[in-house]
Amino acid sequence: METDIRQLLANVLFFRGLPDGELERIQQIASERTYQRNQLVFSDGEEGRGFFLILSGQIKVFKMSPEGKEQILHILGSGEPLGQVAVFAGDSFPANAQAITESRLLFFPRRAFVDLIRARPTLALNMLAILSNRLREFTVQIESISLKEVPARLASYLLYLSDEKQGAERLALNISKAQLASIIGTIPETLSRILNRMSSKGLIRVNGREIGLLDRDQLASLAEHGRLADL
């Protein structure tokens, strides 16, 4: 188990470029925590006493409206950091985090973690890179929600998932349709209808949680400009 964790840490973006042995010290300031499916890791506005690194499982980070509708900001997996914003600014967590599968997390207390970063410029730069990437992603998400219609957002997101898997034609969603809907900023009913329309136009083929991309070109054009009706 212990070596297991160390090996995982060695492959984590955030620790990239650290001298050997250093990982050991880092492990010492962290403690492991396990979360059950659907368990909250933290909630919006709560004081942030530290940050987390995901060892295994999936964590969904989301905002919630008073009416209970949720907008997923991202779904994080193994090796990704969680809750840094509260550590570096403003103290409180800016959103909710919940395990969507059973998950193991490493917890780093705020103070020790900041000291670590202060002492190791490499870590600081790695963290800057990670935060910058998240900002870039948010930028795309805001553009998407605000300037595109649902079919275009869905097409973008499918192509994005495919890119992440080296351009795979066949996507096996590891999240529910309801969650997919929340990611692209809509509701399950609408998602369902649009998946249907995209299927009948021959853009995709849906089978449960498996989605096949049949016509990348049209998907790309849909993602950029068009509405589904124009096709």
Add this chain to the structure above:
Amino acid sequence: METDIRQLLANVLFFRGLPDGELERIQQIASERTYQRNQLVFSDGEEGRGFFLILSGQIKVFKMSPEGKEQILHILGSGEPLGQVAVFAGDSFPANAQAITESRLLFFPRRAFVDLIRARPTLALNMLAILSNRLREFTVQIESISLKEVPARLASYLLYLSDEKQGAERLALNISKAQLASIIGTIPETLSRILNRMSSKGLIRVNGREIGLLDRDQLASLAEHGRLADL
């Protein structure tokens, strides 16, 4: 002029906590640039050769749809950094930046700037705080656009502006209504209608670019839960 700049730098969040004299070295790696009203500072996807610090003026950072509609991500002013994301991750700028008034910027070439950060942990932590704050803001923006209706977004934004000015009752917008519309993710026509409705309900009083907040409580409740019709 020179001393002018140094004094400004000393008050910039990013340089907070630096030993004296250090500012001098920093100024040496930077160069000043002036941008006319409406001039582009950089555009989405362009390679980022460095980052900027705003000395004076206002810069709007925005995404644009193929149809030409724009979503403003933020409007930055004096003392705020611009374009860091490209420096720390991914090379290219994630959005467009344009001067909305004549502006003076300090430009820091990428390489020298990264070296500076690597050498000074204080700078690294300051920058982490700045990026974290921006992430927090984006989080709010995504929630707002995706989970709230336009009246609620407008109410939130007005209250936010007021908070920034220590709770001032009377806001003097320093941007056009079209830009305000773009910030809250709508179009001028809709903004106009909703300002009207809010006025006739006695929530605000609008006079050109001046907006008076008449009923904070109702504005707050509108921002949180409701739709304008329910009031």
Add this chain to the structure above:
DNA sequence: CTCAAAAATTGACTTAGGTCAATCTTTTTG
């Protein structure tokens, strides 16, 4: 001060996509 350009407003109209409710399907678990 005048006049053209830019910004803001108003009205008529359309529609994407949300709500609510019913049904069907898949998963879980006792």
Add this chain to the structure above:
DNA sequence: CAAAAAGATTGACCTAAGTCAATTTTTGAG
């Protein structure tokens, strides 16, 4: 394996807010 719970789909309906076009108001350049 059966029943219940969770997830997904479908239909009927409604509305917030976008589009287009026409004015009106404000701004700033000469």
